[in-house]
Amino acid sequence: MAIKLENVAIAVRDLDAAIAFFTDLGLTVVGRDTVSGEWTDTAVGLDGNHAKIAMLQTPDGQGRLELFEYIHPAAIETEPTLPNEIGMHRVAFSVDDIDAALAIAAKHGCHPLRGVANYQDIYKLTYVRGPSGILVMLAQELQRN
Template sequence: MAITLDNVGIAVDDLDAAVAFFTDLGLNVVGRDEVSGEWADTAVGLDGNHAKIALLEVPDGSGRIELFEYLHPDAIATEPTLPHENGMHRVAFRVDDLGEALAVAARHGCHPLRGVANYQDVFALTYVRGPSGILVMLAEDLTKR
């Protein structure tokens, strides 16, 4: 059986703000839609499922995320995940200029949790809190300088 990863889904409290953050980082919007109805209830396992969605892709097409904002039922606010908690953890992006990516993140009020780390002179990386508390890892390959 062949298998490929299509996308990672992330629920957000403000779809437009999340799309702005990720497109400013360099992702492209593949499409936007509003979904509801029996098919959506069945697929998600949630009666009355109604959400606005946006599918975004990295420029080389190697990865996609689907962002969704629930219209019904009301979204349940949760505490942002901590780096050591089990479950869905983070979304990670390789960038060619970490300083530039951090400047973009800062324009959205998102800053490193602690600072920028150097991993064995291979990667400069950091975690930032993106929209809706999403953990976003940004990493620059130092071997390509």
């Protein structure tokens, strides 16, 4: 059986704000829609499911991120995920300039949880708290001489 990762989906409280954050980082919107009806109730497992959705794609075309904002049932606010919690953890992106990526994140009020780390001179990386409390890892591969 062949398998490939199709996308990672994240519920957000403000779809437009989340789109702005991720498109500023370099993703592009490949589609937007409002979905509802029996097929969404069945697929998602929620009666009366109604949501605004957007599919974003990385510049290399390999990674996709689906963002959705619930219209019905009402979204349930929870505490933001902590790095050591079980369950869906974070979305990670490779960037060619972590300082530029952090400047973009800062325009959206998103800052590193603690700072930028150096992993064995292979990567500079950090976690930022993105829109709707999403943990976003940014990693820049360091050039080796």
